[in-house]
Amino acid sequence: MDFFKKAGKLALGSRLKILSEKMLTDAAEVYKVYEVPIQPKWFPIFYILAEEGQMAVTDIAKSIGHSHPSVSKTVREMAKHGIVTESKDKKDKRKNLVGLSQKAKAMRPNAEIQFADVNETVESMIAQSNHDIWKALDELEYLLEEKSLFKRVMATKKSREAKDVKIVPYTPKYRKVFKTLNEEWIDQYFKLEDEDRKLLDNPKKNILNKGGHIFIALYKGEAIGTCALVPIDDPEYDFELGKMGVSPKAQGKGVGWLLGQAVVEKAKELGCKKLYLESNTVLEPAIKLYLKMGFKKVVGHPSPYARCNIQMGMDLEE
Amino acid sequence: MDFFKKAGKLALGSRLKILSEKMLTDAAEVYKVYEVPIQPKWFPIFYILAEEGQMAVTDIAKSIGHSHPSVSKTVREMAKHGIVTESKDKKDKRKNLVGLSQKAKAMRPNAEIQFADVNETVESMIAQSNHDIWKALDELEYLLEEKSLFKRVMATKKSREAKDVKIVPYTPKYRKVFKTLNEEWIDQYFKLEDEDRKLLDNPKKNILNKGGHIFIALYKGEAIGTCALVPIDDPEYDFELGKMGVSPKAQGKGVGWLLGQAVVEKAKELGCKKLYLESNTVLEPAIKLYLKMGFKKVVGHPSPYARCNIQMGMDLEE
DNA sequence: GTTAAATACGTAACTAGTTACATAAAATTA
DNA sequence: TAATTTTATGTAACTAGTTACGTATTTAAC
Incomplete structure (x- = not known):
């Protein structure tokens, strides 16, 4: 992909996107092998529920960095596959409390083995690199939170x-x-x-x-x-x-x-x-x-x- | 987003995706300010055509790392907005040669100023970081090309x-x-x-x-x-x-x-x-x-x- | 205690990509 | 040269997200 070489830092966004897509398609294959019957896109919700127990839709969205409609749709889908159960919060009737189903809890050990393998794999890749992408992301995200890319470009333009x-x-x-x-x-x-x-x-x-x-x-x-x-x-x-x-x-x-x-x-x-x-x-x-x-x-x-x-x-x- | 802290390296894919989305939405705003009438998703095609002159759809796709239907659709859209022109290759009638229109060529200087500003901004952000994300991406992409994430996870599982x-x-x-x-x-x-x-x-x-x-x-x-x-x-x-x-x-x-x-x-x-x-x-x-x-x-x-x-x-x- | 504002969350429509498949032209092979 | 395979491209259907908006509740304000 000569494009990235030519376009340079301009294309950082596109480059990140393509890499993330590559990683996420591979993730789908990994799930198949481990016989953990969840789809990659379910992973963030599955993971956060496994950690936190029951959560409301908006809280999940905030935690995983997606929009609430996205979580809403995905939760419905997961419920259809028997991965999560939905129930109204008694104190606040607007809230839809989502939790892992018994079936999902049963498959947790298997899933955890898979998570551990993926984690170890990625960590070993990072360890093989001279430049730590994880830390680089930390820094980049911090900088962007402090001042958005847009504002930064405007500052460059101004100067x-x-x-x-x-x-x-x-x-x-x-x-x-x-x-x-x-x-x-x-x-x-x-x-x-x-x-x-x-x-x-x-x-x-x-x-x-x-x-x-x-x-x-x-x-x-x-x-x-x-x-x-x-x-x-x-x-x-x-x-x-x-x-x-x-x-x-x-x-x-x-x-x-x-x-x-x-x-x-x-x-x-x-x-x-x-x-x-x-x-x-x-x-x-x-x-x-x-x-x-x-x-x-x-x-x-x-x-x-x-x-x-x-x-x-x-x-x-x- | 506590999710990334908890899920760790597992979520590298999702993390890259979210960051790239953030950067690409900001890019859209940047285009507006510079009055370069192109959409962010047109950028890779615009850029590669500006560099290379006329190109066929598949060649563009290969260069920018997208699928050819994606390029095909985007080219059509750009043509509708008068950014590119399409013409059949005389030697090979299957090929659809795409090139920048006069209008697009006229706006190149403006666009180039914008590109330079964005480039400088990103470079200064990288310069402010201890861990160079650009080099980290180079290494990660190299490792994944050598052996896919899937195969690497399988190796971890086996061991x-x-x-x-x-x-x-x-x-x-x-x-x-x-x-x-x-x-x-x-x-x-x-x-x-x-x-x-x-x-x-x-x-x-x-x-x-x-x-x-x-x-x-x-x-x-x-x-x-x-x-x-x-x-x-x-x-x-x-x-x-x-x-x-x-x-x-x-x-x-x-x-x-x-x-x-x-x-x-x-x-x-x-x-x-x-x-x-x-x-x-x-x-x-x-x-x-x-x-x-x-x-x-x-x-x-x-x-x-x-x-x-x-x-x-x-x-x-x- | 009523009214206004904020919150939770669902639905609809859109977006930027993808894969699967069809077709025509070119290249290769028998 | 006819048949087969490959290539270039387009179309259709799908995917995983988004924003915009509406409705029901809850919270805050007067």
Whole structure:
């Protein structure tokens, strides 16, 4: 199967599937030889009942990692073959208690010999290998439980894309995009206020000339985000982080983070000791980003914006 | 899932299956995000065609390790979605040549980015593990190819059962079973000859008192096999191995081998230099056993048995 | 104590594969 | 070259699971 060699780690899922199928078909043959009249797919239920005694359908499903309809169907089938018996729980009438039948209990010794042989065989195969598949599965399952494959791939994507994002200082050619990137989100959640118009219509006069800075995020040459460092007149804070806007189509690339870092760096460069920002809690991803950057909620500052319902500050001297 | 902890290596197949399912469902989500309009199950075919260009259905099936009907169905589905095109091979009209469509070729760059991200993600997970699942799979697949799980379990079974087989010297209480175990196979393939009757009816007089030995194989206390070491009057050979019979219900436990080894050992103990036997080639398993023990075909000895069509000898001095 | 939410579990429909079998074409053999 | 065997492929029926959804109970909330 040259496919696996070519496709590499991409095909890990398919590879595991094919191997498991191979093992499970072999298992069916093994059952025949040992004259244990159960089908391989019954095995997990048979095994768990032998260990635990009576169990309800959902509990079995949880234990063996299958869906409850699957267990429900299989139990019915096993009951038809006289392997298990079903009975209603007296305390909870919804529950269908499943237990091994006398017949199944009688064949347990035989089954256990078979289980032991299979176990020993697999263990000896593992022992012959340099790389322990059992432990490898433990680790892989642990990693996937901690963070799903999907989320991990998204993280890889994000970090790859972040490499293609460049943060550049504002120049007049970004005047229009600086305004539209901000209008986009303000219009969606709130409405443009006078203070917004002042800064967005005339960034040079109201930000740059006052000692502030504006950054533009470029993705493959296109401006897709912006953020400003605005000097403020405040006894506690030197600068405010504001006018952060990222185009919706470019979300998920970590652009906000990169812009934020650029602003913080510039602030430090300018000797800023405490950085301030205002926002609104409906902008959940933004608030999360600010927290991740190191901002903490503060209270009691007067704000020129009606939409402001949260204020945050960060100490840059640490 | 306590099941895997309890069932241990027995459940390796189920465990692999569940993990592969988890990975493949996640893969579906990944495709959505990257806007590569292919389904996860199309992936192997898509991938191999991207690598190899046009291929026939069976060749694809072989490459990706699926059955050809599966490929046939999937190709049809992919064709309906405009991912592949089908065309008859001009040289061999049975063949259905499948290739990527223009549309699919156009989306290759996008797909390749996705593949690279997934690949990198899986590789980083493997890198984070102490036990490399990829290499572990290599080894496990190699072992299974060399000898299937089924055969391996059978070998384990045999060696376990061999431990329960005891070889004991003949005593008068085995007189009856010594006869019936031999009659069983002689009657099935040939018919009882005078020489048989002599030895089977009176083993004490015709074997033991002449310096021969008889062994009985006991399985859980029951006599299930026998074999004799009979002194013969021959210029080349001192003893003959004969009257080997194993009950059909006890076959596959390695009983023949154990009896044979007991006879050889006793022969060596008695200073025997060359051991002889006569048999018939219809008794295939027996011939195989003799060869495995170290007997080699010899020719030109006169035999008292009509059924003899092969003669074998073994040098015990090596 | 009534109502709403959660739980247990069955049924139905779907999915991604399989094996068994049929058919046509090609390759081999008499 | 005719007959037989092998190969390539498709179709049908099956398998072992899944998700979606409905119903009966139980538990929690007001």
